[in-house]
Amino acid sequence: MIDKHSPMPIYFQLEHSIRRQIENGELTPGNLLPSEREYAELLDVSRMTVRQAITNLVNEGLLYRQKGRGTFVAEQKLEQKLSGLTSFTEDMKARGMTPANTLLAFEIIPADAKVAERLALKEHTPVYEIKRIRLADDVPMALETVYISANLVKGLTETITAASLYHYIEEELGLAIGHAIQSIEAAIVNETERPHLLVHKGAPVLLIERDTFLKDGTPLEYVKSSYRADRYKFTIDINR
Amino acid sequence: MIDKHSPMPIYFQLEHSIRRQIENGELTPGNLLPSEREYAELLDVSRMTVRQAITNLVNEGLLYRQKGRGTFVAEQKLEQKLSGLTSFTEDMKARGMTPANTLLAFEIIPADAKVAERLALKEHTPVYEIKRIRLADDVPMALETVYISANLVKGLTETITAASLYHYIEEELGLAIGHAIQSIEAAIVNETERPHLLVHKGAPVLLIERDTFLKDGTPLEYVKSSYRADRYKFTIDINR
DNA sequence: AAAATCTAGTTGTCTATACCAATTTTAAGT
DNA sequence: ACTTAAAATTGGTATAGACAACTAGATTTT
Structure with missing residues (x-):
């Protein structure tokens, strides 16, 4: 051998x-x-x-x-479709897995430069910052940070968030959301993310998706999702 | 310290x-x-x-x-747009860099199972296999393998390939191409790819894009592009 | 002047050993 | 049968040294 x-x-x-x-x-x-x-x-x-x-x-x-x-x-890769707007919850159900969230943070903070730019706000405008771990069958799959303008979406509570953010915004507030996936890159997991995201050490590569959700051209929500690259790949279909 | x-x-x-x-x-x-x-x-x-x-x-x-x-x-990242059909050549020029290719292989081979599936051909059907290194300002940026059915596109020569494959197919053969990016995943560079792709060792993460180009629903061309993740990120815009 | 050789310095591979930290297994005691 | 404590096992960190492979520059030879 x-x-x-x-x-x-x-x-x-x-x-x-x-x-x-x-x-x-x-x-x-x-x-x-x-x-x-x-x-x-x-x-x-x-x-x-x-x-x-x-x-x-x-x-x-x-x-x-x-x-x-x-x-x-280690386990194999899953596939993550990039076909417009598919929520993590729907996605996991479609695979026959049980999705769940762990709320890490739920705060109103002043937007920093990067977030402000993404949401087309002035710096220091108050925004919701919601950090969640996305689980499938109790296995951490992604780390998600959501930023929403606090002025646009008032009365957001942790209970609502835990259920479904997308559902709340679309159904309760009546805001249909246009979609703009902005970027996908690969990176190495850092020591802040690792303990939340990975059950075990190793498998250091992340696929990072940054989305801005628009309503009539106005940015509503900015989401940074860090997927474990050993579990995910993105698929997409563009026809012209 | x-x-x-x-x-x-x-x-x-x-x-x-x-x-x-x-x-x-x-x-x-x-x-x-x-x-x-x-x-x-x-x-x-x-x-x-x-x-x-x-x-x-x-x-x-x-x-x-x-x-x-x-x-x-090491160096920093570039950005790679995923907006439909942008050729590497155009992309690099838009950045003010000088694009170039190094031809690694140009052969007609029988399609293996994977390639046959992607091109909707039977296994062992002859296909062109063209391997190229994509350079920007003489720095290797990506490793590209193109498969085209040899029956569909006859008379392909190395000279033509070196110039522009897309141009040849679209202009000379009059085949307008629909586009379907199929997947993006992250992986670690293997020892076969490393010496071609990287001037220096290190920076082991690749972003792998697999494209199938269609003409009237029929697969024409299958391309696997391995980009250095330390140099690239993909950006995209989907509106619905 | 050009070519070949040497030399010092660098990363690459490998050994053998030691102790630490986390977990599992075993044994002892109740 | 259950709990507790000790031992064994595993990966994590660290040492000190050796030689190989390679690079760049200096030196010698042709």
Whole structure:
């Protein structure tokens, strides 16, 4: 399995060996891998060398580690459609999963420069800042921060928010919303986001979607959603 | 700068110290960092500890390493519009940069299962496979693989391809193309792609766009474009 | 003047070991 | 049978050193 005299580095060989086992189905999501010390003894290499191989696969999101427990094979990707306006809740239901939210913050704050620009407000205008973790079957999937002008949407409460923000705005306030997805980028999870978003460490890549929802050309709501890139991909259809 | 008795790991402290220096502008893109051994001696820690800090920043795309030369501060992001059909060439010109291509492969091959599905062909149907590196001001920006049914588009030559594939198809063959961006996902660069795509190692995250171009509902062309996530973000506008 | 060689410095890989922190397993005691 | 405490196991951090592969510049040779 491992050739010490190969021109390829040992950690590289082990890395590909494990990757192949995952592709073959010999290792499936959730499976526990041999411990680093077991690999080291089995292959007669240093534990640090084993660690380098595993670290690379953790960075790719194929594996994840848990201190005191072991190293496991990670889950697969889901698909996130980018077809206009699909709410996270609807999306998860469509997949047969149970969506849920955890409210992290619900405050009225003065808009900073970035938020003000996105919502076409002056800086320091009061806005709702609502931070939520989006869960599917109790697994954190995304971190979402919503900004809404406090003047436009009064009387917002935590109870309403927990239920459905979209539903409240569209049905209760009678505001039909035009949609403008603004950007999608990839980034590495930072240490502020990680504990909220990830059950386990590893899988460091995020897909970040920034949306501004418009009503008659006026920005109503600005949403930043950070999806785990190991669980999501975005799909879209444009015809002209 | 570094407190050995802090509850925070040493590598973590150094990592954030360097990150801060980049944010402050004390370190700017292209700058050479002190060598790993210099850091180790300066901070009185092991070189491997310094290495862990730097490795993390390399994985984030903030730094890149070159064997035998040193470690450098990486460049910033560009923006990639997702507004229907914008060619790489046009896009780069609009930014005031000089676009160029390097042809890696130009062959007729039998379609494998994935390609056949995307192009709605039977497996083993002959298709053009064209691999190109996309450069802006001589810096590799993306790796592009194009598949076109060989039966549909005959007489394709390398010369034509080097100029403009889109132009050739639209103007010369009179085929107006409908557009369907199919997916965007994030992934880690693999060792096959890395040497072509990246001048320097590091910055491991890719944004992968998979497009199928349609003509009257019939797939004409399937393109997989791998953009460096440290240089690109996608922007888009959908109104309903 | 050009080419080849050497040298110092850099990152890349690897070893062997040690202790810490979190978790699970085992054993002891009630 | 249950609780508690200890031990074992696992990944996390860190050390010190070694050699390989590569780069750039200086030096020597041709």
